[in-house]
Amino acid sequence: xxxxxxxxxxxxxxxxxxxxxxxxxxxxxxxxxxxxxxxxxxxxxxxxxxxxxxxxxxxxxxxxxxxxxxxxxxxxxxxxxxxxxxxxxxxxxxxxxxxxxxxxxxxxxxxxxxxxxxxxxxxxxxxxx
Amino acid sequence: xxxxxxxxxxxxxxxxxxxxxxxxxxxxxxxxxxxxxxxxxxxxxxxxxxxxxxxxxxxxxxxxxxxxxxxxxxxxxxxxxxxxxxxxxxxxxxxxxxxxxxxxxxxxxxxxxxxxxxxxxxxxxxxxxxxxxxxxxxxxxxxxxxxxxxxxxxxxxxxxxxxxxxxxxxxxxxxxxxxxxxxxxxxxxxxxxxxxxxxxxxxxxxxxxxxxxxxxxxxxxxxxxxxxxxxxxxxxxxxxxxxxxxxxxxxxxxxxxxxxxxxxxxxxxxxxxxxxxxxxxxxxxxxxxxxxxxxxxxxxxxxxxxxxxxxxxxxxxxxxxxxxxxxxxxxxxxxxxxxxxxxxxxxxxxxxxxxxxxxxxxxxxxxxxxxxx
Numbered sequence: 012x013x014x015x016x017x018x019x020x021x022x023x024x025x026x027x028x029x030x031x032x033x034x035x036x037x038x039x040x041x042x043x044x045x046x047x048x049x050x051x052x053x054x055x056x057x058x059x060x061x062x063x064x065x066x067x068x069x070x071x072x073x074x075x076x077x078x079x080x081x082x083x084x085x086x087x088x089x090x091x092x093x094x095x096x097x098x099x100x101x102x103x104x105x106x107x108x109x110x111x112x113x114x115x116x117x118x119x120x121x122x123x124x125x126x127x128x129x130x131x132x133x134x135x136x137x138x139x140x
Numbered sequence: 141x142x143x144x145x146x147x148x149x150x151x152x153x154x155x156x157x158x159x160x161x162x163x164x165x166x167x168x169x170x171x172x173x174x175x176x177x178x179x180x181x182x183x184x185x186x187x188x189x190x191x192x193x194x195x196x197x198x199x200x201x202x203x204x205x206x207x208x209x210x211x212x213x214x215x216x217x218x219x220x221x222x223x224x225x226x227x228x229x230x231x232x233x234x235x236x237x238x239x240x241x242x243x244x245x246x247x248x249x250x251x252x253x254x255x256x257x258x259x260x261x262x263x264x265x266x267x268x269x270x271x272x273x274x275x276x277x278x279x280x281x282x283x284x285x286x287x288x289x290x291x292x293x294x295x296x297x298x299x300x301x302x303x304x305x306x307x308x309x310x311x312x313x314x315x316x317x318x319x320x321x322x323x324x325x326x327x328x329x330x331x332x333x334x335x336x337x338x339x340x341x342x343x344x345x346x347x348x349x350x351x352x353x354x355x356x357x358x359x360x361x362x363x364x365x366x367x368x369x370x371x372x373x374x375x376x377x378x379x380x381x382x383x384x385x386x387x388x389x390x391x392x393x394x395x396x397x398x399x400x401x402x403x404x405x406x407x408x409x410x411x412x413x414x415x416x417x418x419x420x421x422x423x424x425x426x427x428x429x430x431x432x433x434x435x436x437x438x439x440x441x442x443x444x445x446x447x448x449x450x451x452x453x454x455x456x457x458x459x460x461x462x463x464x465x466x467x468x469x470x471x472x473x474x475x476x477x478x479x480x481x482x483x484x485x486x487x488x489x490x491x492x493x494x495x496x497x498x499x500x501x502x503x504x505x506x507x508x509x510x511x512x513x
Binding site for chain 2: 037041053096099
């Protein structure tokens with residue numbers, strides 16, 4: 012799914028600088044970098060997608076790991092409020108910073124277990140009594 | 141101290157003097173000698189005292205120096221404190237911005253965010269992902285409420301919290317079946333007919349189903365109103381529009397596959413560099429190019445028409461000139477009958493008022509004649 016590395020050398024938690032003006036912002040396939048990164052960081056919430064990424068050896072690529080580190084700027088304002096799947100996205104982003112999780116998620120069993128757990132919790136969390 | 145010592149010296153001197161006197165008179169006296177010894181001892185004691193006194197004085201001196209030193213130190217410290225305080229007070233106060241920028245938000249924004257994410261954090265009513273949800277109402281009570289639709293509404297209002305009522309309201313969709321699918325009431329009697337007609341012909345493997353159907357048929361007449369609006373248990377899921385629906389708290393695979401990233405990947409697969417390539421923009425460009433092409437064709441057609449018109453006019457003009465030249469040459473040659481013939485022709489056509497038209501026709505004819513020549 013990757014086109015080209017956008018920027019991986021930025022420090023963690025530091026959001027990218029705002030583009031100068033909207034007109035000059037480069038677009039990728041008609042989408043801004045904001046749109047693409049927002050979509051990607053939320054797709055990371057899907058355990059099956061993570062399993063797919065792991066099976067394609069993305070999660071062992073140092074550049075990709077640095078990119079995951081960089082994506083942590085979504086955990087802070089002003090970008091935080093654009094996440095529409097906040098729970099899964101934030102948790103997965105946190106887990107993805109761990110070497111062990113990045114290795115373990117290649118197992119389909121773990122992905123399935125995560126998916127089942129997530130579906131179960133999403134129903135149970137608001138049930139009272 | 142000095143006086144004390146002086147007194148002791150005097151005493152010693154006197155004792156010594158009286159001793160010397162007694163010795164000079166050659167009459168040494170024992171008491172004088174003893175006095176001398178005592179005076180000497182006293183002096184020695186006084187000297188010791190003096191020594192101690194001087195030691196003490198020196199010590200006092202030393203302590204004084206020390207205290208004065210310490211005093212000056214204290215003064216120094218105090219004064220430096222004072223100057224420091226003054227300096228500190230003189231430093232202009234600068235307000236430092238916080239390490240992380242603060243992001244303030246209003247309640248309205250928070251609520252807007254909550255509304256935006258709610259469809260991704262709370263499943264639709266009735267979607268349970270296969271999780272057993274404990275229902276606060278006992279089943280018998282539910283049964284009672286289902287048979288009386290008016291009460292059913294009340295029971296939903298009575299539920300403690302809105303969240304539990306979400307799932308409760310779909311816990312048994314049969315109650316809503318009549319409301320949601322008005323036609324389903326007509327289906328209810330079907331099992332009864334099926335039971336009676338096909339009981340004998342059914343193979344043994346379908347016996348359990350048959351029993352269930354009979355049971356449903358048996359309960360159906362008991363409450364006639366319920367039978368009309370209630371589906372058998374095994375058919376209830378069929379009318380639940382959310383049957384087999386699952387809720388995912390993350391973007392589904394289909395959603396990822398139809399997203400912008402997938403579009404970018406498709407572009408890459410097609411050999412197009414996605415940077416700076418906008419499909420919508422390309423589409424617009426294509427449309428514009430088509431529009432321009434159409435416009436060009438239209439303009440070309442117009443130009444062609446114009447050209448043809450001009451050519452036609454030119455041809456007419458040339459024909460007229462040729463005609464005139466021919467007439468002139470005829471006149472010059474004195475061929476009057478030719479002119480007469482033309483006039484008679486005009487008269488025969490009855491169009492004497494429109495000589496131009498006839499001229500044109502004539503010219504055309506002549507043109508043809510010329511071509512034939």
